[in-house]
Amino acid sequence: VSVTDHQYVAGLLGAWALGACPPRDAAVVTAHLAGCPACRAEATRLRRAAGLLGTQPAHRHGSRQAVLRAALARRPAAIPAAAAPYAAQVRRLDELLASLPPRDWDRAVVHGWSVAEMVAHLHWLDAVLAAQLAVAGADPADPAGSGRAGPGSGGGPAPEELRTAWRAQAAALVDAVRTAGGTALLDQPVELAGQTLPVRAALLQRAFETWIHGDDIRLALTVQPFPPAPEHLFVLAAAGVRLLVHAAGVRYPAYAGRTVEVALSGDGGGTWTLPLGPAGVPPRAPARAAATVRLDVLEFCYLLGGRRDPDRVPYRATGDRRLVRDLLTVAAALDRDQEIVGGGRGVPPGHG
């Protein structure tokens, strides 16, 4: 037993007795105690004292939930959590659009779409959802600017009109979710862009598309991209991961039931370990993930939004590398196949 070891371990004995050592330190202490009677004696004594703390009531009233509930009891939320990512992206895009001079509305942004066409497109898809939630005035068959704001038509509605109509409908959509309250509405299935999905997922889809198009415009104007707040990015990424494992299992039936770990780094990231394939497919044994893919959470979202090339997005794979490659290819194609963001297809009536 070296002197350094002894001093190091002796210094750790209080933390060790309280169970406050990280695993590696705890292992060092345990190993040292076997051969050091002096440390063993002190460790026993301190453990006994620490054990006596168990007689004290641990009045932990400051849990996360308690703090949030106490605040919300004094001022109820006006924007429900399920609609918050969408509402935040709408406000951001609205601010961005408000700052654009009218001539910029004709600027080509992405896939040959102008800003005006993009806003009309967002308005139309929002209307598809809003109409199913019985939002007054929402009519996907006749969205604002339909048939008038088409490419090159010139005589479309004024930018201010487009923006106001889009924003008012978005506010009405958020309000419909708020007044419904509870989860019944959020679980209700709706049709959106060829998919049947619950309202809560549809709201995230709208948030995602609104964000990506906002960044499309920022990119065209050479303004810094503006990632969603971490708490919103997290729920968007989580929904994206679920969508992806589902689609990958459907696209490659041979992978169905195999488990993959998706580790997204950065603010708003997280790690998800899920079986590939439609929800409810039992994971195949062994439960250990067949592959792990690590990438930046923003890069992952841009990939899902069809804004990254799967061959160029930086990632690290362990385990079944081929599965990871196929997964990323499916991710990049999701936008085209399922109209997550839209780019060239799914244009509103009169824009085709």
Place this chain on the structure above:
Amino acid sequence: VQQQVQSVQHPAEEELRLRLVEGDETALAGLYDRFRPMVYGLAARVTGDWSAAEDVVQEVFAEMWLRPEAFDPRRGSLRTWLGTLTHRRSVDWVRREEARRRRQRVAVPDPRGSADLEDRAVASAVAERVRVAVAALPAAQRLAIQLAYFEGRTYRQVAEVLGVPEGTAKSRLRLGLQRLALLLEAEGITSCP
């Protein structure tokens, strides 16, 4: 547009403030997740009492939710603002606590208050003596032990919350426990009943 965006110093914080003003509950949750360690650590250092620190955490986040307009991102960061609120609330607590102690020295024969009387009625004599012994520890050692034992933090996290070097956190835990053992052994208490 570029100039406008760049002129806002903390666009993310300005947005968080707007979301709080609008009543977006996910903004409150996001604020809590990001700043709770800072608010708790500062409150614990100023009050020297983990339970008071929890109360301060609750007050600070409630205040931010009730009056988000009071935060002005042009005048400083959100972290600084929350730090100011936390410090103010913590000092309030320390003053109340000092006033309470003064009143008790003058008038109240029982130093523990009525809530404690109920606890004491059910708690064993051992638990009561442990409580007294813990209360007798120097505040810095008591807080470190409370964070490690009751909050389940590692000594590294204790160091982080208290804003002290890891070595200091380790020695506070060790010295505190040694003193606790000494106090309890002197009373003949060496094991739980």
